[in-house]
Amino acid sequence: MPHQQTKTTLLWLQSGGCGGCTLSMLCAESPDMISSFEAAGIDLLWHPSLSEATGESVLDILQSILNDELRLDILCLEGSVLRGPNNTGKFHMLAGTNQPMMNWVDKLSAKAAYVVAVGTCAAYGGITAGGGNPSDACGLQYEGDRGGGLLGESFRSGEQMPVINIAGCPTHPKWVTETLAQISLGDFNEEHIDALGRPRSYADQLVHHGCPRNEYYEFKASAEKPGDLGCMMENMGCVGTQAHADCNTRLWNGEGSCLRGGYPCVNCTAPNFEEPGHPFTETPKIAGIPIGLPTDMPKAWFVALASLSKAATPNRLRKNAISDHVKIVPTIHHKRKS
Amino acid sequence: MSRRIVGPFNRVEGDLEVQLDIQGDQVAEAWVVSPMYRGFEQMLQGKQPVDAMSYVPRICGICSVAQSVAAARALADAQGVLMPANGENAVNLILANENLADHLTHFYMFFMPDFARDIYKAEAWYTPVAERFTAMKGTAAKQMLPARAQFMHLMGIMAGKWPHTLAIQPGGTTRTIKAEEKIRIMTCLYQFRTFLETTLFGDSLENIAALSSAEELDGWMQSDQHRSSDFGLFLNISEALSLHTLGRASDHFMSYGVYPSNGESLFSRGVWENGELQRLNLNAIREDVSHSWMLKYGDAKHPFDGITQPDPEMKDGYSWCKAPRLENKVVEVGALARQQVNGHPLIRSLVAASGGNVQNRVVARLLELALVTMAMERWIKAIRPNEAFCHLQSMPDEAEGVGLMEAARGSLGHWLKIKQGKIYNYQIIAPTTWNFAPRDAQEQPGALEQALIGAPVRKGESTPVAVQHIVRSFDPCMVCTVH
Numbered sequence: 001m002p003h004q005q006t007k008t009t010l011l012w013l014q015s016g017g018c019g020g021c022t023l024s025m026l027c028a029e030s031p032d033m034i035s036s037f038e039a040a041g042i043d044l045l046w047h048p049s050l051s052e053a054t055g056e057s058v059l060d061i062l063q064s065i066l067n068d069e070l071r072l073d074i075l076c077l078e079g080s081v082l083r084g085p086n087n088t089g090k091f092h093m094l095a096g097t098n099q100p101m102m103n104w105v106d107k108l109s110a111k112a113a114y115v116v117a118v119g120t121c122a123a124y125g126g127i128t129a130g131g132g133n134p135s136d137a138c139g140l141q142y143e144g145d146r147g148g149g150l151l152g153e154s155f156r157s158g159e160q161m162p163v164i165n166i167a168g169c170p171t172h173p174k175w176v177t178e179t180l181a182q183i184s185l186g187d188f189n190e191e192h193i194d195a196l197g198r199p200r201s202y203a204d205q206l207v208h209h210g211c212p213r214n215e216y217y218e219f220k221a222s223a224e225k226p227g228d229l230g231c232m233m234e235n236m237g238c239v240g241t242q243a244h245a246d247c248n249t250r251l252w253n254g255e256g257s258c259l260r261g262g263y264p265c266v267n268c269t270a271p272n273f274e275e276p277g278h279p280f281t282e283t284p285k286i287a288g289i290p291i292g293l294p295t296d297m298p299k300a301w302f303v304a305l306a307s308l309s310k311a312a313t314p315n316r317l318r319k320n321a322i323s324d325h326v327k328i329v330p331t332i333h334h335k336r337k338s
Numbered sequence: 339m340s341r342r343i344v345g346p347f348n349r350v351e352g353d354l355e356v357q358l359d360i361q362g363d364q365v366a367e368a369w370v371v372s373p374m375y376r377g378f379e380q381m382l383q384g385k386q387p388v389d390a391m392s393y394v395p396r397i398c399g400i401c402s403v404a405q406s407v408a409a410a411r412a413l414a415d416a417q418g419v420l421m422p423a424n425g426e427n428a429v430n431l432i433l434a435n436e437n438l439a440d441h442l443t444h445f446y447m448f449f450m451p452d453f454a455r456d457i458y459k460a461e462a463w464y465t466p467v468a469e470r471f472t473a474m475k476g477t478a479a480k481q482m483l484p485a486r487a488q489f490m491h492l493m494g495i496m497a498g499k500w501p502h503t504l505a506i507q508p509g510g511t512t513r514t515i516k517a518e519e520k521i522r523i524m525t526c527l528y529q530f531r532t533f534l535e536t537t538l539f540g541d542s543l544e545n546i547a548a549l550s551s552a553e554e555l556d557g558w559m560q561s562d563q564h565r566s567s568d569f570g571l572f573l574n575i576s577e578a579l580s581l582h583t584l585g586r587a588s589d590h591f592m593s594y595g596v597y598p599s600n601g602e603s604l605f606s607r608g609v610w611e612n613g614e615l616q617r618l619n620l621n622a623i624r625e626d627v628s629h630s631w632m633l634k635y636g637d638a639k640h641p642f643d644g645i646t647q648p649d650p651e652m653k654d655g656y657s658w659c660k661a662p663r664l665e666n667k668v669v670e671v672g673a674l675a676r677q678q679v680n681g682h683p684l685i686r687s688l689v690a691a692s693g694g695n696v697q698n699r700v701v702a703r704l705l706e707l708a709l710v711t712m713a714m715e716r717w718i719k720a721i722r723p724n725e726a727f728c729h730l731q732s733m734p735d736e737a738e739g740v741g742l743m744e745a746a747r748g749s750l751g752h753w754l755k756i757k758q759g760k761i762y763n764y765q766i767i768a769p770t771t772w773n774f775a776p777r778d779a780q781e782q783p784g785a786l787e788q789a790l791i792g793a794p795v796r797k798g799e800s801t802p803v804a805v806q807h808i809v810r811s812f813d814p815c816m817v818c819t820v821h
Contacts, residue, residue, distance in 0.1 A: 014352070014353065015353075015374070016374065016376055017399075017817070018396055018397060018398050018399040018402070018501075018817050019351050019352060019398070019399040019400060019817055020396070020398070020399020020400075020402060020501040020502060021399065022399065023399040023400050023402075023443075023500075023501055024399070024500070024501060026443065026447075026483060026486065026487070027486075027487045027490055027500065028483075028487065029484065029487045029488070032480065032483040032484050032487065033483060034474060034479060034480055034483065035480070037474075044474060046348075047348075048346065048348045048349075048353070049348065049349060049351070049447065049448070050349075050447065050473060050474055051348060051349075051473055051474065052451055052452075052454070052455065052472070052473035052474075053348070054344075054346070054347055054348050054349070054801050054806060055344045055345060055346070055347065055800060055801035056800040056801055057801070058346055058348065059346075082374070082375075082376070085648065085650060088650070090650040091374065091375045091376070091648070091650075091658075092353065092373060092374040092375070093373045094345070094346055094353065094373070095344075095345025095346040095347060095353050095354055095355035095371065095373050096343055096344060096345025096346050096347075096355055097345070097346075098343075101353075101374075127393065127396040128376050130381045130393060131377075131380060131381030131382065131383070131384075131385070132380065132381070134376070134377030134380040134381060134648070135375060135376050135377050137376070169396065169502060170399060170501055170502055225730055226507050226512045226728055226730070227507075227510075227511075227512045227513070227514065227727060227728045247499075251494065252493075252494055252498065252499035252500075253487075253490050253491055253492075253493040253494030253499055253500055254488075254490075254491030254494035254495070255491065255494045255495060256493060256494030256495065256497070256498045256499045257498055257499065258498045258499065258503075258504065259498070260494075260498055261496075261497050261498015261499065261503060261504070261505045261512065261513050262498070262505060262511070262512030262513040262514075263498065263503075263504035263505055263512045264504075266392060266504075268502075274393075279386045279388055279389050280388075280389055280391075280392040280504075281388060281391075281392070281504070324514045324726065324727060324728065325514055325724065
């Protein structure tokens, strides 16, 4: 694909979602979002929140792409594809066109060198597919964890890539700006995505990595209610040990993450996260034992280690785990000069 | 007469279509179409009440905390739980962070870039405005974005992330704030104040908050320093283009009130009609679906009894948006309505002079940036790190609750019914549902539909720039509108 000399063209469309991935991207820092695009040589053909063009001039851009008068290097879709009702796509007709948005996305995808799903909605259906999925929402190349979606499992973009799924609800600003920059530099291929199409730059890690509650986790000192300081895996629905993302090593809004904010990880980068089958903030259990193991942990060992570490929990952690303030601070060990 | 369809209408949150009947050189009639439906109200039925806190913020990426606060209030109302003082102040800070970031985003990214359009090239004020506000290229956004991102570090500390935090709970927040974090937040607010004072206003927040009449605002503009600020640039354009004559709706304003602290709200609840302040009668709210793509079950319903059943074949329907009405009348919500109801003297004076219009809506939003930043400085000082941030209470199996609050763009309400421990009905009326509603059974046009009548259309314009100013002056959020 052409780069260096010519700029990388990018068209951004929004459909069945909340716009939150764009709003999150506005929080990009060092550099800010506009500088990130400039540095990556990205020429934004149109973005619904950022561009000047409105109405007819937007339709001219879309038409020029379809007529092969305007090269489209990257197509980003934010939000699910809305197929309903009854496969008509009428739940989102692109304004000013009397055409279902799903048809526009379908036609434009065929012209793009790379197709990028921004956010879990565009990737897998996401929150919009929650409940009974009233709008018949799906992702670009997935329906939940099954291949398919709007474009179908065999879809390959102009550069012979499947859809790149920057999943997350919302996406971290840098997951998006850095992936787009890699693509723009011609430095992104199938080796850079995992089995669910997610950029490995963040999806090869677990939310558990860098969790500041690690000591509570080690000793299975568990939180029991919102605001408690303990590990949220046993009772509060936290699946940080299974969720693929780097949220606790690449922080949000300066120094945040869900766990640092005092609430559980709900695995928002995964297909079907919108319907966990139990309340989001409660851990499902069988006979008092939580279902769901830390990734790659053999069950027998986990159970054995958990009961051992529970028995060994220091009083400090046991007390602090069920409090919203630190009740007992770590002991200071005095070292005598000899 | 020709019906013109304008869309996709961008620099609003979500997708929007506007249909115009143009007679001669002005808009004779307008229809506002919300073209997307996702169905959150349907999704929530049968869920555990607590799950609303995970779904509802995801209605909207720009009003995510606002949705969260409304849901938390509805659940708190159903439970009968009250927040501790820290919880109340923490929620105010998180919400204010979002609301002010939204005001800033609206002004710098959504609204002002329209004045950098080629159509204004011949205007005396054009060159500095185009340098500053051209979309993606102007100097202003590059200054604003880092200031906004830095301001939102408050979210990182207090709410984990933005958007889509789960930190807000019916009884407070999940995140206790330590003494050193309190200092960090105060520093963050100090930096934000500096940005507002040097770049947006060219004056202190106190002086902006103290402006008390249209005449004082004119006087304020006489200083070079004020005139060359971003607020000054806007006022200058506004005068040149007479933006105070554009986009008047019914001048019937509503605010639910917001930011409770210590038994008082920073901004009060009420209705402004026929030139006077009145009590808001919540029982008089109805949602009409005569012109929505929704199945109709009898008369317009109060949101406690509301039904959301989409039907794209509905004859007479032209939008996914329902039409909320207060005592069968159209009301306008937003920063202007909020400050008019709360009685800020500058806004009362501007509204007395020219009513609700493009200029006054923008002034009210920028005024709130000053007022609320100052309030945030008070709330963070009031945080007591050693005390509780959250109260807990169990949810009864049968209950109902209402959660009312003000998002950046106006009044947001959630009405919730719980039966047998599950959500039986969940109805949401968002700010832009009020402002961008379609017609109702009496054929009354919604607030924007009224505001567009008379908008001037220049020769050869396909997407009239005056229409764009009017639409964006409401700071619409289309993803909230239909939800």
